[in-house]
Every structure is written in structure tokens, then in C-alpha cells.
Amino acid sequence: MSDTTAPPRRGFTLPPMTVIGPVLALVLLIVLGASLNSNFLSAANVTNVLARSAFIGIIAVGMTFVITAGGLDLSVGSMAAFVAGLMILVMNAALPTLGIGLPLVLLGMGVALLAGLCAGLLNGLLITKLGIEAFIVTLGSMGIYRSLVTWLADGGTLSLNFELRRFIRPIYFDGLFGVTWPIIVFALVVIIGEIVMSRTSFGRHAAAVGSNEHVSHYSGISVARVRLVTYVMLGLLVGIATILYVPRLGSASSSTGVLWELEAIAAVIIGGTVLKGGFGRVWGTVIGVLILSLIDNILNLTSLVSPYLNGAIQGVIIVLAVILQRGRKASS
Amino acid sequence: MADPILSLRGIRRSFGPVEVLHGIDLDLAPGKVHALLGENGAGKSTAMKILAGYQPASAGRILLDGAETQFHSPHDGESAGIIMIHQEFALAEQLTVEQNIFLGRELRKGLLLDKARMRQLSREYLARVNSQVDPDTLVSRLSNSEKQMVEIAKALSRNARVLIMDEPTAVLTSREVEILFAQVDALRAAGTAILFTSHKLDEVARLADRVTIMRDGAVVHSGPADQITEDGMATAMVGREMSDLYPAKPGIPPGAPVVLKVRDLSVARYAQGIGFDLHQGEILGLAGLVGAGRTEAMEGLCGIRPKTGGIVEIKGTPVTIRKPADALAHRLCYLTEDRKLRGLLLDMPMRPNLTLQALADFAGLLIDRKAEDKALDQAIQDFDIRGSRTVRVGNLSGGNQQKLLLAKIMLSEPQILVVDEPTRGIDIGTKQQIYAFLRRLAAEGHAIIVISSEMQELIGLADRILVMRAGRQMGILSGAALSEDSIVRLALGVSDAKSAAETAPEVPA
Structure with missing residues (x-):
């Protein structure tokens, strides 16, 4: 390139398409939804959309770090199902001793977090210590967790004790100042995630590792440790998402969390994180999650297009997002 | 001499503003083996790539059987019977030997592949190079020398009129070298024109009919092989005037403390028994051919x-260094030769x-x-980095990448600095800036090791020079012994009794 001096910026320059693109798409969807259905912007609908986005969203924030550092995790959907099943089993088993109350709920939460952390650690260790492709490792663990939860449920459904279910329902349905807990937790995860990604050494290191692991190694960064931590973080976030998910239905089965991994990856990519690593933004992922949820919501609320075409429309959006990313590469 | 099959006339080649070949003439005659010699960076590889159509010439003419021609791609070269065997092999690792030999020219019977015929021909070609490799083996399972033989078998299958080999013996064992030479003799007798490069001058003397020596992108000698000695070749490869490109050497002050003491350093497969003392304020050069194990x-x-x-x-304190962070903790820092793949994150801006390396400080x-921004302002000023920050x-x-890389390393405030090929691929003005910078660092009390393949650079810059050959330390030169001649002798292993006196390895205390 020939420009050797940065031309001083004059006036207002539009941010690049990769920044505006997802935001613009989200705004368009909101305008579209509002004009098609008067209930779209009602508090009930907005709360519903955000709360349902929270599960995928919390996981997608973790996925943003994994992908930014040059990895991938296909196992998060079945991991969530497995963690949910385990959490239900442990809580039911401890019910006679602990009784219904806060200690039992805390035990369930602890189990979920610990299980998620261990699952993430296992993925991470296999990938970084044994040097197996992330795709292969997590494809394998995806099958393992899915199969384990089916086995635990004996092919059926694992249900929380009925009384216990009533006791923990508020975790999903209640909240503070009219904002439900899943939304609050989602917001916290996003804020912390965005700060970690853009303002801390770890975030910088994750992007560096994804951009070029040799450069990172030569710069004294422990490539394996950075990658490992991203998988552990993701596992932990899967645990958090599960804690919020279980109170909603109070059950887990082999169909819990199916395709969550693809929705999470899609949200990350739509948000502008580069699939091959090296650049990631958490706020973009949030927009990606909201775009996917809104499409689903609008199709359900309106009769414009059959809701059965939801997957097709999401697919088109994902491919468009990647084409936009390519445009960035070519122009820079 | 018979009329040449392939000739270069006044070939020039520029990469951007830098001209690397300044008007090369070269003739390849049928039934003759032609050796092309020169230091790293003299332009041999570029000349060969132009011959085989891998790169276009910027100016000059290529003559094929006396008629001017142009190669737009290696395919054009191959169609004309010109086959090049690269130093890095161009074989598809996941295909079998046989599939590789016939890659792109598969034999067919009707619509289907004629596997039987290809198998039979593969065996014949492999037999001609005395290779025991089964045509059905995957190339990824072969050793380097077996791959080399497959490459030659592949060239045979293409009825090469001109065979160009870039350091063909570098990866071969001596027994395999014999097989290769026998095959070269057979090809010579069959009238093939052969061009090869080698750093092993004894091989050149033995195999070549003609020798052409390049230096700094120009031919400095061309003539029959029997009219030049190995010594003469070495002398012709080196021997340039020194200029004021390099800063003055104050010399290591007597009594300067040893800051780095290395004994018997070994790295599996690459280096063993390396030992030296590095003094405060000293620049120690590390010389050797590519592949001598210096970087490793x-x-x-x-x-x-x-x-x-x-x-x-x-x-004076023994240290354990297992990962880059350990070295950094002891303020020992390595600056990579490969700034694009190992030094800088190319997709990111300067900041x-x-x-990246000193992030903990920020x-x-x-x-x-x-x-961070302040540090970048300072670095841009200190290192004269030109370019947009965004x-x-x-x-x-x-050149600006190299300066940024230097600035990056210096942010972690190393006491001992290892710089690997600090001026590769950058212009002369920036080179001078980097030399001056390294000398200034030394004067400020740092200790520096410079790895370089440019002997002039080492002689101009270093107080002492350690020469490696095939993973071993051949000696440490200092004072009057700092000459290209003595470095080349050690690096090539042609050191004889006469020169041994002046290149006697320094015995570490």
C-alpha cells in the first residue's frame, strides 16, 4: 500500500459496513416487526424474546472467545442437556436430606457450574494438550454428552420433583424491577464479556492467538493456556445458561439444547467475529443472537411467511454475514 | 560446445523498487551439467525460477533453441521440456508415489485411468533412480531423500530436456548422493541439459562441466569447471568492498563482564555442542549456511x-529456560527472522x-x-517508523515492519538480544539504520547476537563471529580472522591445514 501517512479524518465518516451491517439489520427487523404486529413492542413480547435469547446468548458470548482464539466448540448444545440432566438428578437425590429450600438450589447451581467447567476443561485439554482438532474433539464430546443424557433419562425425560419445580420457577420468571433474571444475567455476562474481550490482556491474547499462534508463541504468550481458558469459560457459561434454563420447564431430555451449538456459532459469525479467529466482538454476538431470535419471533407473530421457513431465513442471514466479512478482508 | 537449448540474455528482475537480478547471461547446453553458485541472496533461486517459468523476468530475453520465447507459467516451461525440482518438494503428500508421478498427465484408457500402465511405468522410472519405493506408498510416508528420488523419477517421466535442481543433495545421505550422481551422469549421456545449485563445492568440482558464480544479482564468473579450483569458487562467491554502511566498532572493552555463558547447547536434530561467552557491549555474529541450525x-x-x-x-547465575516467558523474565529476547509469520500479527494495526510481548506492563x-498510544508515539519517533497507525x-x-518488530522487542527491555536476519528483504537505507541501532544498543551495555546469512553484514557489524555447519560449532573468529574467506571455509567445511591456523576455534574458557 502506498499511503504512508494517515490522512487526518475530516467530518463524520461512516463506520465500515461490518460494524453497521448487523446493527442495521437489527433495526430493520425491529421496524418490520413493529409495523406488522402491534404486540411486537409490548413489554410481554420484548421480555419473552430477550429471556429466550438469554440461553443461546450467554453461551454465544463464551463461543465468541473460543472462536476468536481460533477454536470451535460443537458440543455446547449437548453439554447443556447433560448439565441440565445432572443438575436435576442431583437436586432430586438431595431433596430428602436437604428439603426444599435455598441450600438445595445452591447445590444444584454448584453442580451445574462444576459440570460445565469440567466439560469445558475436558474439551480444552484434549484440544491443547493432545493437539487434536477442535472440530473433532467437540464433535466427539457432542455425541458423548447427548448420549449420556439420553441414558440418564433412560430414553425419556428427567423431571424435577413437582414441588421443587414450583420452588425454583422464579429463577426464570421473576426478576428485579420487572426485568427477569435471565435477562439480567445475560446483560451482566455481555458487559463483562465485552470488557474482557476489548480491554484486558486476556482478550488481546485471545485475538493474538487466533490471528497467528506462532507470533503469539514468539511473543511469550502461552498459546495452549489461552485456548484452554476459552474452553473452560465457555463450559462455565453453559453451566450458567443451564441454571437459568432448568427452572423454565423443570425437565431435561435427549432433545434439550438440540442445535444450540449451531445457533450460538451463527450468532457469533453474524456479529462480525471472524470464523477463523483473530478478531472478535462480544457486542456483535449479542446483535447476532437478537437477530436470530427476532426472525423467529416475527415469523411466529405474523402470517407473512410460514414459521417453518425460520431455518431457511436464518441460513440466508448467516451466509450474507460471511459475504460481508469477506468484503472487509478484500477492502482492507 | 553444442548450441545451448536454453539461454538467458540480459535478464533483469525487480521486486517492487528493488532490482535483484542485474542482467544475467546463462547458457544451458545439451549433455552438460552446469553448476550455479553464490551466497544466499545472490539471486540463484530467482534466476532458476525465471528459467523454468515460475517467475517472469522484468527485462531481458529467454532463448529456447536459439529462438526468443516467453514463459508465462511453469506449465509453459514444462511443455518446452524444462523441469525444475524445488528445494521444498512440490509433491502432493496425501497422494501415492504413482499418482504424483503422473499428476496432471494421467494416462487413460478411454474414459478410465490406465492404472496398470501407470504402475508399470512408475516402477520403471523408480528403478532408473535405484529407488526401492513402492509406487503405491503415500508420499507423506517417505523420507526426504526418498521424496527427492520420486521428484527425479517424476522429471524422468516428463522427458525433461532441461533439468533444474535447487540444492538436490541437501537432504540426501552420501549413498543417495551417489545414486543421484549416477543418474545425473546417465541423463548427461542422454543429452539432457542440467543446472543445479549446491553449497558443497567438492560436489560441484566433481559433477559439473561448467560453473557460473553469482554475487549480488550479477554473474561474476562463468567458465569450464576444470579451470577453477574449490578455493577459487569460494573466493569468487565472496570478495566485495566494505563500505561505511556499518558503524565503527569500538571493540569489546577489556574486562567487560560475561553476561551470557552457554556451554554444550543442543537442540535435537538441529544443533549440538554450541558454547560461547557473550560480553556486555558485544555483538556476536552467528554465521553458517541456511540449514546449519543457527536459528534452531x-x-x-x-x-x-x-x-x-x-x-x-x-x-554468572545458571538459569532454566523452558518457554519464551522464562527467557523474557531473564531479559533475554529473541527477534525472529520471519517477521511476517512469527513476528507480527499482520491483520492488526500497530498498537x-x-x-503484545510487554502487555503486562500496560x-x-x-x-x-x-x-499504549504513548508508547506507540515514542516508538514511531525512536525507530522512524513510517506508515499509518490504523x-x-x-x-x-x-523495513517499517522490521522497525516495528524491533520496537516491540525493545519494549520488553531485553538485556541480551538475539536478532535473526535483521535486514532480510529490506532496503539499504533501513539496513544502515538498523546496524546503527544495534551498535548503539551494544554501546549502551546490551549484549547482542546477530544471526545472518550475509557474511558482509556480519563482518561489518560483529565483534566476533561464531560459525556453524550442519548443527555443529566450527569455530569462533575474531580480529583479523574476520574475513569472508575464513567464514566460507568454516561454513563449507573446506578448511585446510593452511587456513587452520587463522581460523582455529576459540576454546571456551
Whole structure:
């Protein structure tokens, strides 16, 4: 390139398409939804959309770090199902001793977090210590967790004790100042995630590792440790998402969390994180999650297009997002 | 001499503003073996690539059987019967030997592949190079020397009129070298024109009919092989005037403390028995041919790759260095030769690149971007880095990338600095800036090791020069012994009784 001096910026320059693109798409969807259905912007609908986005969203924030550092995790959907099943089993088993109350709920939460952390650690260790492709490792663990939860449920459904279910329902349905807990937790995860990604050494290191692991190694960064931590973080976030998910239905089965991994990856990519690593933004992922949820919501609320075409429309959006990313590469 | 099959006339080649070939003439005659010699960077590879159509010439003519021609791609070259065997093999690792030999020219019977015929021909070609390899083996399972033989079998299958080989013996055992030479003799008798490069002058003397020697992108000698001695070849390869490109050497002050003491450093497969003392204020050169293990030895020293043995003392204290962070903690820092793949994050702008290694100094819980920006301002000023701060560094010029890399390393305040090929691919003005900078660092009390394949650079810059050959330390030169001649002798292993006196290895105390 020939420009050797940065031309001083004059006036207002539009941010690049990769920044505006997802935001613009989200705004368009909101305008579209509002004009098609008067209930779209009602508090009930907005709360519903955000709360349902929270599960995928919390996981997608973790996925943003994994992908930014040059990895991938296909196992998060079945991991969530497995963690949910385990959490239900442990809580039911401890019910006679602990009784219904806060200690039992805390035990369930602890189990979920610990299980998620261990699952993430296992993925991470296999990938970084044994040097197996992330795709292969997590494809394998995806099958393992899915199969384990089916086995635990004996092919059926694992249900929380009925009384216990009533006791923990508020975790999903209640909240503070009219904002439900899943939304609050989602917001916290996003804020912390965005700060970690853009303002801390770890975030910088994750992007560096994804951009070029040799450069990172030569710069004294422990490539394996950075990658490992991203998988552990993701596992932990899967645990958090599960804690919020279980109170909603109070059950887990082999169909819990199916395709969550693809929705999470899609949200990350739509948000502008580069699939091959090296650049990631958490706020973009949030927009990606909201775009996917809104499409689903609008199709359900309106009769414009059959809701059965939801997957097709999401697919088109994902491919468009990647084409936009390519445009960035070519122009820079 | 018979009329040449392939000739270069006044070939010039520029990469951007830098001209690397300044009007090359070369003739390849049928039934003759032609050796092309020169230091690294003399332009041999570029000349060969132009011959085979891998790169276009910027100016000049290529004559095929006396008629001017143009090669737009290696395919054009191959159609004319010109086959090049690269130093890095161009075989598809996941295909079988047979599939590789016939890659792109598969034999067919009707619509289907004629596997039987290809199998039979593969066996014939492999037999001609005395190779025991089964045509059905995957190339990824072959050793380097077996791959070399497959490459030659592949060239045979293409009825090469001109065969160009880039350092064909570099990866071969001596027994395999014999087989290769026998095959070259057979090809010569069959009237093939052969061009090869080698750093092993005895092989050249033995095999070549004609020798052409290049230096700095120009031919400095061309003539029959029996009219030049190995010594003469070495002399012709080197021997340039020194200029004031290099800063003055104050010499190591007597009594300067040893800051780095290395004994018996070994890195599996690459280096063994490396030992030296590095003094405060000293620049120690590390010379040797490409592949001599210089980079690997220093990477072992700095914890970038595992070392298999050796004692390292920094300022008199034995230290254990297992990973780059350990070296950094002892203020020992390695600056890579490969700034594009190992030095800089090309997709990112200057700021994250500058602070990547010393990020801990800029971050508590959060990264202090203002401090980063200030450091970048300072670095741009100190190192005279020109270019936009917001553009991705992949778009900076090589010289500016190198300066940014230097700035990045210096941010972690190393006491001992290992710089690997610090001036590769950059222009002369920037080179001078980098030499001056390294000397200034030394004067300020740093200790520096410079790895370089340019002997002039080492002689101009270094106080002493350690020469490696095939993973072993051949000697340490200092004072009057710092000459290209003595370096080449050690690096090529042609040191004889006469020169042994002046190149006697320094015995570490």
C-alpha cells in the first residue's frame, strides 16, 4: 500500500459496513416487526424474546472467545442437556436430606457450574494438550454428552420433583424491577464479556492467538493456556445458561439444547467475529443472537411467511454475514 | 560446445523498487551439467525460477533453441521440456508415489485411468533412480531423500530436456548422493541439459562441466569447471568492498563482564555442542549456511523450542529456560527472522502489535490504551517508523515492519538480544539504520547476537563471529580472522591445514 501517512479524518465518516451491517439489520427487523404486529413492542413480547435469547446468548458470548482464539466448540448444545440432566438428578437425590429450600438450589447451581467447567476443561485439554482438532474433539464430546443424557433419562425425560419445580420457577420468571433474571444475567455476562474481550490482556491474547499462534508463541504468550481458558469459560457459561434454563420447564431430555451449538456459532459469525479467529466482538454476538431470535419471533407473530421457513431465513442471514466479512478482508 | 537449448540474455528482475537480478547471461547446453553458485541472496533461486517459468523476468530475453520465447507459467516451461525440482518438494503428500508421478498427465484408457500402465511405468522410472519405493506408498510416508528420488523419477517421466535442481543433495545421505550422481551422469549421456545449485563445492568440482558464480544479482564468473579450483569458487562467491554502511566498532572493552555463558547447547536434530561467552557491549555474529541450525540453536536458547542439553548462565547465575516467558523474565529476547509469520500479527494495526510481548506492563485489570498510544508515539519517533497507525501492519513496507518488530522487542527491555536476519528483504537505507541501532544498543551495555546469512553484514557489524555447519560449532573468529574467506571455509567445511591456523576455534574458557 502506498499511503504512508494517515490522512487526518475530516467530518463524520461512516463506520465500515461490518460494524453497521448487523446493527442495521437489527433495526430493520425491529421496524418490520413493529409495523406488522402491534404486540411486537409490548413489554410481554420484548421480555419473552430477550429471556429466550438469554440461553443461546450467554453461551454465544463464551463461543465468541473460543472462536476468536481460533477454536470451535460443537458440543455446547449437548453439554447443556447433560448439565441440565445432572443438575436435576442431583437436586432430586438431595431433596430428602436437604428439603426444599435455598441450600438445595445452591447445590444444584454448584453442580451445574462444576459440570460445565469440567466439560469445558475436558474439551480444552484434549484440544491443547493432545493437539487434536477442535472440530473433532467437540464433535466427539457432542455425541458423548447427548448420549449420556439420553441414558440418564433412560430414553425419556428427567423431571424435577413437582414441588421443587414450583420452588425454583422464579429463577426464570421473576426478576428485579420487572426485568427477569435471565435477562439480567445475560446483560451482566455481555458487559463483562465485552470488557474482557476489548480491554484486558486476556482478550488481546485471545485475538493474538487466533490471528497467528506462532507470533503469539514468539511473543511469550502461552498459546495452549489461552485456548484452554476459552474452553473452560465457555463450559462455565453453559453451566450458567443451564441454571437459568432448568427452572423454565423443570425437565431435561435427549432433545434439550438440540442445535444450540449451531445457533450460538451463527450468532457469533453474524456479529462480525471472524470464523477463523483473530478478531472478535462480544457486542456483535449479542446483535447476532437478537437477530436470530427476532426472525423467529416475527415469523411466529405474523402470517407473512410460514414459521417453518425460520431455518431457511436464518441460513440466508448467516451466509450474507460471511459475504460481508469477506468484503472487509478484500477492502482492507 | 553444442548450441545451448536454453539461454538467458540480459535478464533483469525487480521486486517492487528493488532490482535483484542485474542482467544475467546463462547458457544451458545439451549433455552438460552446469553448476550455479553464490551466497544466499545472490539471486540463484530467482534466476532458476525465471528459467523454468515460475517467475517472469522484468527485462531481458529467454532463448529456447536459439529462438526468443516467453514463459508465462511453469506449465509453459514444462511443455518446452524444462523441469525444475524445488528445494521444498512440490509433491502432493496425501497422494501415492504413482499418482504424483503422473499428476496432471494421467494416462487413460478411454474414459478410465490406465492404472496398470501407470504402475508399470512408475516402477520403471523408480528403478532408473535405484529407488526401492513402492509406487503405491503415500508420499507423506517417505523420507526426504526418498521424496527427492520420486521428484527425479517424476522429471524422468516428463522427458525433461532441461533439468533444474535447487540444492538436490541437501537432504540426501552420501549413498543417495551417489545414486543421484549416477543418474545425473546417465541423463548427461542422454543429452539432457542440467543446472543445479549446491553449497558443497567438492560436489560441484566433481559433477559439473561448467560453473557460473553469482554475487549480488550479477554473474561474476562463468567458465569450464576444470579451470577453477574449490578455493577459487569460494573466493569468487565472496570478495566485495566494505563500505561505511556499518558503524565503527569500538571493540569489546577489556574486562567487560560475561553476561551470557552457554556451554554444550543442543537442540535435537538441529544443533549440538554450541558454547560461547557473550560480553556486555558485544555483538556476536552467528554465521553458517541456511540449514546449519543457527536459528534452531538460538530458539532453543530462548525457550522457543525445547533444547535437549546444555548449560546457560546469565550474569554468572545458571538459569532454566523452558518457554519464551522464562527467557523474557531473564531479559533475554529473541527477534525472529520471519517477521511476517512469527513476528507480527499482520491483520492488526500497530498498537496491539507493539505491546503484545510487554502487555503486562500496560495492563492492570484492564489495558491502559492511553499508555499504549504513548508508547506507540515514542516508538514511531525512536525507530522512524513510517506508515499509518490504523492500517493493518501487513500493509507496511518490510523495513517499517522490521522497525516495528524491533520496537516491540525493545519494549520488553531485553538485556541480551538475539536478532535473526535483521535486514532480510529490506532496503539499504533501513539496513544502515538498523546496524546503527544495534551498535548503539551494544554501546549502551546490551549484549547482542546477530544471526545472518550475509557474511558482509556480519563482518561489518560483529565483534566476533561464531560459525556453524550442519548443527555443529566450527569455530569462533575474531580480529583479523574476520574475513569472508575464513567464514566460507568454516561454513563449507573446506578448511585446510593452511587456513587452520587463522581460523582455529576459540576454546571456551
